[in-house]
Amino acid sequence: MHELAITQEMLDLVLAEADKVGAKEVGKINLVIGEMTGVVEESVQFYFNFLSKDTPAEGANLSFTMVPTTARCRDCDKVFELAEFDWACPDCGGNSLQITAGKELFVESIEVE
Numbered sequence: 001m002h003e004l005a006i007t008q009e010m011l012d013l014v015l016a017e018a019d020k021v022g023a024k025e026v027g028k029i030n031l032v033i034g035e036m037t038g039v040v041e042e043s044v045q046f047y048f049n050f051l052s053k054d055t056p057a058e059g060a061n062l063s064f065t066m067v068p069t070t071a072r073c074r075d076c077d078k079v080f081e082l083a084e085f086d087w088a089c090p091d092c093g094g095n096s097l098q099i100t101a102g103k104e105l106f107v108e109s110i111e112v113e
């Protein structure tokens with residue numbers, strides 16, 4: 001359910017940005033979403049279609065860049081892609097891990113007309 005709040009926040013930001021540059025129409029919105037956020041593309045798209053009605057962002061093309069979850073092993077410094085629920089370093093088996101990517105959630109850029 002949190003996609004609704006996220007999408008609203010994203011749309012507000014996009015509209016503020018479009019307004020700032022005097023854009024009449026938003027053509028494309030580039031989003032970066034980390035795997036760990038659990039945000040589902042389809043849900044964002046669904047809420048976006050609904051929320052953007054009668055705004056300059058209506059009909060804008062959403063582009064998603066999904067970021068896999070990566071972690072760094074505190075024991076041996078290896079950086080690797082973290083498989084779901086597999087919290088161990090593939091090199092040394094250590095489980096003292098630091099998440100280095102996967103929590104991203106932001107609007108990277110927008111294209112306006």
Ligand SMILES: [Zn+2]
Nearest residue numbers: 073076089092
């Ligand atoms: Zn390790």
